[in-house]
Amino acid sequence: MRKKKKKNLPVIVGSVIIGIFIVIAIFCEQLAPYDPAITSINVYQRPDSAHLLGTNDLGQDIFSELIYGTRVSMLIGVFAAVIATLVGTTFALLSAYYGGIVDRLITSLTSLAMAVPGLALTTLLVCYLNPGKLSLIVAISITSWTGTARILRSRLLTLMEEPFIKIEKAIGQKDSVIMFKHLAPNIKDIILSRGAMSVSGAMMTEASLSFLGLGEFGEKSWGSILHYAFFRNGVIRGLYWWYLPPIICTSLAVLGFMLVGYYGQQNK
Amino acid sequence: MRIRTEKLTKIYDSRTGSSEKTIGALDVDITLDKGETIGLFGSSGSGKSTIGQMLSGLLKPTSGKIFYDEKEISYPFRGKERRNIQILFQHPEVTFNPALPLIKSMVEPYKIFNIEYSKEILIESIQRFGLHEEHLLRKPSELSGGELQRAALSRLLTFEPEVMILDEPTSMLDVISQGQIINMLREYQREKGASFVFISHNRTLCEMVCDRIYRVEHGCVAQETDGAASFPEKPQGVSQ
Numbered sequence: 120m121r122k123k124k125k126k127n128l129p130v131i132v133g134s135v136i137i138g139i140f141i142v143i144a145i146f147c148e149q150l151a152p153y154d155p156a157i158t159s160i161n162v163y164q165r166p167d168s169a170h171l172l173g174t175n176d177l178g179q180d181i182f183s184e185l186i187y188g189t190r191v192s193m194l195i196g197v198f199a200a201v202i203a204t205l206v207g208t209t210f211a212l213l214s215a216y217y218g219g220i221v222d223r224l225i226t227s228l229t230s231l232a233m234a235v236p237g238l239a240l241t242t243l244l245v246c247y248l249n250p251g252k253l254s255l256i257v258a259i260s261i262t263s264w265t266g267t268a269r270i271l272r273s274r275l276l277t278l279m280e281e282p283f284i285k286i287e288k289a290i291g292q293k294d295s296v297i298m299f300k301h302l303a304p305n306i307k308d309i310i311l312s313r314g315a316m317s318v319s320g321a322m323m324t325e326a327s328l329s330f331l332g333l334g335e336f337g338e339k340s341w342g343s344i345l346h347y348a349f350f351r352n353g354v355i356r357g358l359y360w361w362y363l364p365p366i367i368c369t370s371l372a373v374l375g376f377m378l379v380g381y382y383g384q385q386n387k
Numbered sequence: 388m389r390i391r392t393e394k395l396t397k398i399y400d401s402r403t404g405s406s407e408k409t410i411g412a413l414d415v416d417i418t419l420d421k422g423e424t425i426g427l428f429g430s431s432g433s434g435k436s437t438i439g440q441m442l443s444g445l446l447k448p449t450s451g452k453i454f455y456d457e458k459e460i461s462y463p464f465r466g467k468e469r470r471n472i473q474i475l476f477q478h479p480e481v482t483f484n485p486a487l488p489l490i491k492s493m494v495e496p497y498k499i500f501n502i503e504y505s506k507e508i509l510i511e512s513i514q515r516f517g518l519h520e521e522h523l524l525r526k527p528s529e530l531s532g533g534e535l536q537r538a539a540l541s542r543l544l545t546f547e548p549e550v551m552i553l554d555e556p557t558s559m560l561d562v563i564s565q566g567q568i569i570n571m572l573r574e575y576q577r578e579k580g581a582s583f584v585f586i587s588h589n590r591t592l593c594e595m596v597c598d599r600i601y602r603v604e605h606g607c608v609a610q611e612t613d614g615a616a617s618f619p620e621k622p623q624g625v626s627q
Contacts, residue, residue: 305486
């Protein structure tokens with residue numbers, strides 16, 4: 120008898136949140152009422168029926184900015200997380216499979232990378248790399264693969280003792296095939312949930328960098344909107360429709376990925 | 388002489404952190420002829436599985452030599468030896484990758500050694516072992532222990548190994564499955580003249596299956612003559 124699948128409410132809620140943001144990110148041209156780059160003379164307008172969230176210092180529609188920002192934030196977050204997860208998984212596989220000197224090298228490298236303050240190093244990297252999405256992604260993923268690598272390694276070490284891995288060796292299977300076909304599928308759920316957590320981490324880092332003014336220049340992400348809101352004294356002047364929405368969006372997206380990552384793992 | 392070992396020894400570092408060593412196997416000299424079945428009989432923890440794993444190239448011996456057809460082979464085995472020496476384990480439930488359907492594990496021998504195969508060949512090979520096409524599409528957790536052990540045996544025999552290490556292949560199975568597995572092995576031996584190393588703690592089964600029996604105690608091996616084994620003296624300064 121197959122067990123009846125239990126409903127995992129946090130994962131469902133998280134998936135719905137992620138799903139909504141993905142739809143917004145894909146269809147932002149259709150959803151946004153204005154082009155967020157177009158400036159107008161109507162600056163610092165309060166929210167009304169024409170501009171749902173008012174306008175900013177350059178007369179740009181904040182609601183449209185927010186919708187376009189979804190795409191930038193999600194893109195950087197997801198890609199950085201994918202790279203970080205891939206790097207972490209590969210390192211964990213190599214480390215657990217070969218053991219010995221390889222394991223020691225990778226473990227020390229992980230500890231070293233963990234000891235470096237992440238945001239500081241990322242900031243430094245962003246400053247010295249060519250500005251753009253790619254360097255942001257690289258800078259974020261360079262510091263965020265460590266947790267994944269460490270958690271996967273410990274799980275893989277127990278998996279390595281399983282007889283079926285020994286048998287694969289005994290029948291002369293190639294190392295790479297054992298690693299990616301036999302070891303990796305068995306930690307699929309941890310990889311996925313760690314990946315989802317990485318996305319939330321990467322989005323937070325991206326928001327922090329953008330808030331510091333180190334973000335993407337051409338397109339505004341949620342962090343960049345915040346940066347301009349603070350830069351133009353939005354908080355002191357009480358323009359809450361300017362600085363609150365990006366905060367809420369970032370928090371919601373991070374929450375969504377966290378829910379999926381955290382509870383997706385526990386369901387096992 | 389198919390396989391011969393010379394002073395094969397495995398010494399483990401003690402996990403307690405002291406400098407004491409634990410003996411897995413000590414100065415093991417065994418011989419295995421073509422078409423012969425030898426038994427390694429001993430209680431649990433006596434080191435018979437350690438010897439089996441060294442013979443199958445899964446464990447690096449601390450010292451000593453293994454000869455295959457009078458040619459020395461060393462860990463890890465490659466090429467011809469890797470294919471000709473195979474091992475069947477005790478627990479059928481953990482023989483296959485639990486994340487993959489059985490068919491993916493079953494086609495591996497063909498892929499590794501570039502043997503041509505089709506679905507028909509595969510189905511035919513498992514039907515000899517009383518399994519059906521439908522079994523191939525299931526995950527290992529959806530099959531019984533006996534079915535899995537037969538599938539494992541079917542996969543191993545694809546290699547047409549000359550030597551098989553059978554590490555308690557039947558101890559987890561019911562009596563009927565035990566009989567089936569033993570009969571299949573005997574049939575294969577008659578056909579191909581393969582040699583078996585049968586590892587077991589079941590005295591009756593050992594006597595039934597094996598031509599010669601070695602008794603294993605604390606990592607030392609002695610051949611039995613009329614049910615009595617003479618062991619070499621215990622070495623000094625090594626705990627067990």
